[in-house]
Amino acid sequence: MARKQSDYLAALLSDDEIETEAATGVEAASPPPPPAPRPERSRGTTLLGRESALARVASGEVRQVTQLLLDPARVRPWPGNARSYAHLSEESCRELIDSMIAEGGQKVPAVVRRIEGDPDHDFEVIAGTRRHWSVAWLRAHSYPDMHFVAQVVQLDDEAAFRLADLENRARKDVSDLERARNYAEALKQHYGNHMTRMAERLKLSKGWLSKMLKVAAIPDSVLDAFASPADVQLKPAYPLAQALDDGGKAPAIRKEAQRLAKEQASRRSGGRPGVVAADVIKALLAAPEAGRVRPEPKSVLSSHGRPVASVQSSNRQGVTMRLHAGSGARRDEVLEAVRNLLDLLDDEGRGLRP
Known part of the structure; x- marks a missing residue:
């Protein structure tokens, strides 16, 4: 997972300028043990290699990533993430919690950024919300020394959104509705x-x-x-x-x-x-x-007992009527029949009134 995370971070944010922070004032992860002494004849090559590596970092070709060990209580979830922090639970994070216990801590670092103006928090989680919740749960349940491992980056909200979205795409426990x-x-x-x-x-x-x-x-x-x-x-x-x-x-x-x-x-x-x-x-x-009630066709009969006018349909597009030939009705009777049908439809809420 760590390699995949590194790959998608590089691919996603390759067009953004991101600076990693030093671990000043924050407990940093323990450095690896010093390498064994090298033979005298290889020291020149080692120095050249170090100079070359430093030059690549300075040029921006290689980015240094600092991993910090943080107290999860000083880290808040970023509200722009699709995952609902409030709906996380011991049950939904059980597999991750068991993995942290078995491995002696969090192995895959989360991604956080520093925040200002919040006296209760120093960072917010951009990617790694479940890891943050699980570490906080473990610290409250018999593992007080468990640390939240994170990489600190500087990026704006839009880049943070893209980063969080890319991580969530691979998560089956982030629903389509949450993402939508x-x-x-x-x-x-x-x-x-x-x-x-x-x-x-x-x-x-x-x-x-x-x-x-x-x-x-x-x-x-x-x-x-x-x-x-x-x-x-x-x-x-x-x-x-x-x-x-x-x-x-x-x-x-x-x-x-x-x-x-x-x-x-x-x-x-x-x-x-x-x-x-x-x-x-x-x-x-x-x-x-x-639930749709299909009304019976409505019609008005003439004095001879024959249909004068009838309603064929009534919907949002309008009312369709049929004027019947051979009814024996006079013109004024036909117009009166149409008026009566329109009044009847209006009473039912299906007429032409706005």
């Missing part, structure tokens, strides 16, 4: 609502990003229909997000979501498993058709 809402917020905060620019910076498909932003717009009242927000995945949720944009379907979907939310709450309180996401989405998408 993170993208929606970043679109406003970092990219001036320019989706094309955001897609280019993140190296994502514009179409895929558009779908993520659409899913991010699903309101909380509808999300309550799911057993957990983590169940909301991009592919099945996208048609639901589209349906909510339809003014004729949205009310029925919201009403069904309220019913499902109550059922989910009842199941949780009773210790029963919730309704699975696939069934929730199926019920929500079917709600407009299930």
Whole structure:
């Protein structure tokens, strides 16, 4: 993981100027043991090698990375990360906690940046939120000497967002909904609502990003229909997000979501498993058709008992009527029949009144 982390950091931030900080005033990781004495004849070569390495660092070809041992209490999570820190738990971090215990500490460093103006914190976590939570948990549960290992970088919010996003893409425990809402917020905060620019910076498909932003717009009242927000995945949720944009379907979907939310709450309180996401989405998408009442065709008869005018359809686009030939009605009777039908539709809320 450490090598992969180093690779994606280099690839992601290669076009950004990032400076690593020295460990002044902070407990640094123990340096490696000194190398064994070299033969006299190799010292000249060693000095040349050191000079060459220093020159590469000075030129910027090689970056020095300082790892710090930090107290997690002095480090806060960065709010721009998609992962919900509040939803982390011993259960969700159990595998990582066990790994730290077995290996005697955190092996893969997190990425943090220094902050100013916060008397309670010195750094914030850009990448490594689960590692930070797990170390804090271990320090509170019989491992008080456990340190949070981190690399300190200097970068702006947009670069921090790209870094956190790249790490989260490989994490199955970061849900599509978390990422979608993170993208929606970043679109406003970092990219001036320019989706094309955001897609280019993140190296994502514009179409895929558009779908993520659409899913991010699903309101909380509808999300309550799911057993957990983590169940909301991009592919099945996208048609639901589209349906909510339809003014004729949205009310029925919201009403069904309220019913499902109550059922989910009842199941949780009773210790029963919730309704699975696939069934929730199926019920929500079917709600407009299930709740739609198809009115009987309405018509007005003439004094001879024959249809004068009848309503063929009534929807948001307008009202369609049919004027029947052979009714025997006079013109004023036909006009009166049309007026009566329009008044009837207005009373039902399906007419032409604004």
